[in-house]
Amino acid sequence: MRCAIRLASMSVLLAALSVQAQQKVPFANGVPVAPTGLPDQVLPAGPFNYRTGEGQDIRVTVLARDVEYPYSLAFLPNGDLLFTERTGRLRIMRKGVLDPNPVTGGPASKYAGKSGGLGATHGYMSLIVHRDFAQNHLIYFSYTRPVDATHTTAAVARARLEGNTLQDVKDIFVGDNLHGAVSLAMTPDNLLWIATGDNAPAQDPQSLGGKVLRLKDDGSVPADNPFVGKAGYRPEIYTLGHRSSMGLTVHPVTGQVFLAEMGPNGGDEINLLKPGRNYGWPLVSLGRTYPGPWQAKVSEPTHAGFEPPIVYWTPSISVSGLTFYTGDALPKWKGDLFVGGVRYGEVPGTGRLDRVLLNDNLEELRRESLLTDLHQRIRDVKQGPDGLLYVATDEPKGAILRIGPATPR
Secondary structure (H helix, E strand, O other), rough: OHHHEEEEEEHHHHHHHHHHOOOOOOEEEOOEEOOOOOOOOEEEEEEEEEEEOOOOOEEEEEEEEEEEEEEEEEEOOOOOEEEEEEEOEEEEEOOOOOOOEEEEEEOOOOOOOOOOOOOOOOOOEEEEOOHHHHHEEEEEEEEEOOOOOOOOEEEEEEEEEOOOOOEEEEEEEEOOOOOOOOOEEEEEEEEEEEEOOOOOOOOOOOOOOEEEEEEEOOOOOOOOOOOOOOOOOOOOEEEOOEEEEEEEEOOOOOOOOEEEOOOEEEEEEEEEOOOOEOOOOOOOOOOOOOOOOOOOOOOOOOOOOOOOOOOOEOOOOOEEEEEOOOOOOOOOHHEEEEEEOOOOOOOOOOOOEEEEEEEOOEEEEEEEEEEEHHHEHHHHEEEOOOOOOEEEEEEOOEEEEEEEEEOOO
């Protein structure tokens, strides 16, 4: 009896101590207010040399700095690098030198707030180059389109790039009151893939929010989309049940499409997209909403009844852009998946680039975090035609970085 009383007293004491030890974190709009101790650190001049887990030393060079929130990278066939700035600009680097003048002729967009802040709105977002660019000079980019003085929606523009000017600009996709990040990719068959935000209606087959859409390069719907002719479903939909779709990439060998999907508090995912499949949000997740509860039981990590991710993060790294590396300059990374992250464990100033080694069955074998000491939000990563990796840092004074071998060949 006396032992039981002591145990009960100890339990009460421990409970009291645990409550007293917890910091009372304020919430705003259902999200805990983030700490401010680490963000906004100035990127040093570089270059930066690193040892890596595979025994492959690398050098990271700053190609351009003080660019405002660079968002998405895309290479032209001649090696020129295009990138969007979330403030609503398109920029170009030729032979590693940034043109001081933005590309002209683009549509007006809405941009608001600090990147990563509550309610932040991105102007220009994801950018891709048509696979037949050498012949048609077409590019595509997603952006937040003003509807009137107070309302916006997400749209995808197609334009012809001639020198430093966009011509024949046309919106080939306009969302119906659609918000959040919109990511793009193009498969070898010249089909355009659009991953949408607005995760609240992710299970609604009549909404385009929280979906991956598959369109022809002119914006029309392919006849073989999985829901064409199915009552109650929008024909543009390829997959559904997504949360915040932050990046798309196409496997260079198989042509399969992969999505980087930002989870709630934990539960970031890389998903292999399969026609007509449901990826579960908001019914299941390997994370939870900030106030709780869990969407799925911990004992059911396989997303029973839904398509599971091939890679996930808990704590979250706030996934962003992604790419498969196929070059020869960094041979020990060949075939690896690289995923950007804008912050780790809900702490600003902890961005990173994660390298994930997968086996032939697309099962994770190991992962490695890179560039963590730079304290930058990593927004995108792409392989260049030179076989090196290029990274965009999503900061007010952002940068374009190049990753190559420590001893150039």
